[in-house]
Amino acid sequence: GAGVSQSPSNKVTEKGKDVELRCDPISGHTALYWYRQSLGQGLEFLIYFQGNSAPDKSGLPSDRFSAERTGGSVSTLTIQRTQQEDSAVYLCASSLDLGIGYTFGSGTRLTVV
Amino acid sequence: AQKITQTQPGMFVQEKEAVTLDCTYDTSDQSYGLFWYKQPSSGEMIFLIYQGSYDEQNATEGRYSLNFQKARKSANLVISASQLGDSAMYFCAGRLNDYKLSFGAGTTVTVRA
Numbered sequence: 748g749a750g751v752s753q754s755p756s757n758k759v760t761e762k763g764k765d766v767e768l769r770c771d772p773i774s775g776h777t778a779l780y781w782y783r784q785s786l787g788q789g790l791e792f793l794i795y796f797q798g799n800s801a802p803d804k805s806g807l808p809s810d811r812f813s814a815e816r817t818g819g820s821v822s823t824l825t826i827q828r829t830q831q832e833d834s835a836v837y838l839c840a841s842s843l844d845l846g847i848g849y850t851f852g853s854g855t856r857l858t859v860v
Numbered sequence: 861a862q863k864i865t866q867t868q869p870g871m872f873v874q875e876k877e878a879v880t881l882d883c884t885y886d887t888s889d890q891s892y893g894l895f896w897y898k899q900p901s902s903g904e905m906i907f908l909i910y911q912g913s914y915d916e917q918n919a920t921e922g923r924y925s926l927n928f929q930k931a932r933k934s935a936n937l938v939i940s941a942s943q944l945g946d947s948a949m950y951f952c953a954g955r956l957n958d959y960k961l962s963f964g965a966g967t968t969v970t971v972r973a
């Protein structure tokens with residue numbers, strides 16, 4: 748596609764439920780990154796993919812968070828047993844190759860009530 | 861640890877004047893890249909300008925220029941001839957010792973008419 752697409756744009760969920768956030772990168776971009784932005788804060792790195800592999804998962808805050816990427820394209824970030832502190836905007840970015848030209852999606856605003 | 865520091869939480873600037881946003885970085889690597897992004901209230905991350913560590917000239921993109929002082933490890937963004945539409949949060953980011961971007965805390969710019 749023309750840009751990085753994220754869905755849903757907004758998600759309200761009840762505490763304890765699981766959620767899946769989707770990122771569709773720019774066609775041909777091999778690298779994909781997930782970030783989290785809490786209200787009024789900077790961006791916190793979560794995980795990145797090169798192809799379908801995740802060389803760096805160091806930013807995932809707990810084992811409730813997981814991510815996968817299939818076919819070198821779409822990625823899904825899953826949060827299990829959501830907590831109120833998971834409320835944030837989750838941003839996805841992709842780049843043609845690692846470290847070159849990062850383009851961000853519009854994000855998914857997650858609210859846990 | 862690799863780190864990006866923005867020390868100005870908020871800045872006010874008069875329309876048509878220039879404003880400088882500070883950014884310092886910390887890395888032991890010789891090869892790295894520095895980025896500035898704009899985030900308006902709508903939430904998307906808009907790429908503004910890039911400076912590579914080996915670039916000898918300061919990067920410029922229209923009204924944006926990057927004052928790169930390698931010895932001081934600073935990469936300040938200068939916005940010239942400010943416009944009302946420049947009001948937003950601005951983030952400095954670095955691709956420092958690996959492929960993920962590390963972000964500063966951001967600076968909110970408010971342009972006054």
